[in-house]
Amino acid sequence: MTIKLGVPSKGRLMEKTFEWFGTRGIELRRTGSEREYAASVEGIDNVTLVLLSAGEIPRELAAGRLHLGVTGTDLVHEKLALFDQLLEPLEELGFGHADLILAVPQAWIDVDTLDDLDAAAAMFREVHGFRLRIATKYHRLVREFLRVAGVADYALVDSQGATEGTVKNETAEAIADITSSGETLRANHLKILSDGMILRSQATLWRSRVTKLDGADRATMTRLLAQLG
Numbered sequence: 261m262t263i264k265l266g267v268p269s270k271g272r273l274m275e276k277t278f279e280w281f282g283t284r285g286i287e288l289r290r291t292g293s294e295r296e297y298a299a300s301v302e303g304i305d306n307v308t309l310v311l312l313s314a315g316e317i318p319r320e321l322a323a324g325r326l327h328l329g330v331t332g333t334d335l336v337h338e339k340l341a342l343f344d345q346l347l348e349p350l351e352e353l354g355f356g357h358a359d360l361i362l363a364v365p366q367a368w369i370d371v372d373t374l375d376d377l378d379a380a381a382a383m384f385r386e387v388h389g390f391r392l393r394i395a396t397k398y399h400r401l402v403r404e405f406l407r408v409a410g411v412a413d414y415a416l417v418d419s420q421g422a423t424e425g426t427v428k429n430e431t432a433e434a435i436a437d438i439t440s441s442g443e444t445l446r447a448n449h450l451k452i453l454s455d456g457m458i459l460r461s462q463a464t465l466w467r468s469r470v471t472k473l474d475g476a477d478r479a480t481m482t483r484l485l486a487q488l489g
């Protein structure tokens with residue numbers, strides 16, 4: 261058997277994860293052609309690298325099909341309601357920093373807080389006859405955040421990408437998405453509510469709590485974690 265390690269299959273998150281393991285003596289590599297999702301691990305035996313979408317890593321860890329995985333805190337909190345029963349965070353990796361925030365048009369000069377948004381939402385419904393729309397792919401986290409804040413008069417609109425564009429495209433009035441440099445928000449004339457921080461995220465190494473390890477795998481896991489430690 262082997263220990264299965266899940267890593268995002270593309271982009272900065274993959275490269276930074278490879279670097280992070282590399283500085284700890286474990287060489288992770290994509291192999292084969294540019295388009296082939298094949299990979300290799302050097303520096304430790306009996307560990308298999310699985311390349312997959314960052315958004316699918318939480319589910320695979322929760323199902324026990326991966327033993328270890330690297331993905332953002334935001335994706336774990338969003339995808340797994342009871343994440344702390346299913347996964348254990350082993351280490352924050354110090355990259356992939358992003359804040360999940362709630363933002364409204366800069367032109368809404370009277371709306372700076374969640375209370376303002378609540379008032380604006382009630383007024384919006386009265387004027388337009390439908391609820392103020394918030395575009396996001398983080399449905400669970402946004403619903404929970406707004407429930408605690410006491411904001412109820414809104415509708416979530418699913419947006420799996422280019423979320424900041426939904427306001428200009430008139431498919432939403434507000435958005436909840438991750439921001440890093442803030443450039444995408446600024447370019448799309450959006451501002452973060454002063455109390456609109458939903459979650460701070462970064463790339464994290466997670467261990468599945470549901471996998472059962474036999475003796476050989478347990479020894480590999482111990483060696484691997486000691487090397488990463």
Ligand SMILES: Nc1ncnc2c1ncn2[C@@H]1O[C@H](COP(=O)(O)OP(=O)(O)OP(=O)(O)O)[C@@H](O)[C@H]1O
Pocket residue numbers: 271273312313314315316331332333334335356357358438439440441461462
């Ligand atoms: N601009 C950014 N700066 C820093 N981290 C980011 C940025 N955008 C996304 N991330 C983080 O990277 C991780 C992957 O994000 P996301 O799900 O958007 O990836 P993706 O490239 O759309 O992946 P896939 O389509 O394969 O699921 C998330 O944890 C997210 O917080």
Ligand SMILES: O=P(O)(O)OC[C@H]1O[C@H](OP(=O)(O)OP(=O)(O)O)[C@H](O)[C@@H]1O
Pocket residue numbers: 420421422423424437438439440441442443444445
């Ligand atoms: O604050 P910034 O540094 O501008 O980064 C934030 C942007 O980065 C991510 O988008 P990504 O590039 O992954 O594209 P997407 O919108 O298709 O998810 C995120 O969804 C924001 O749109």
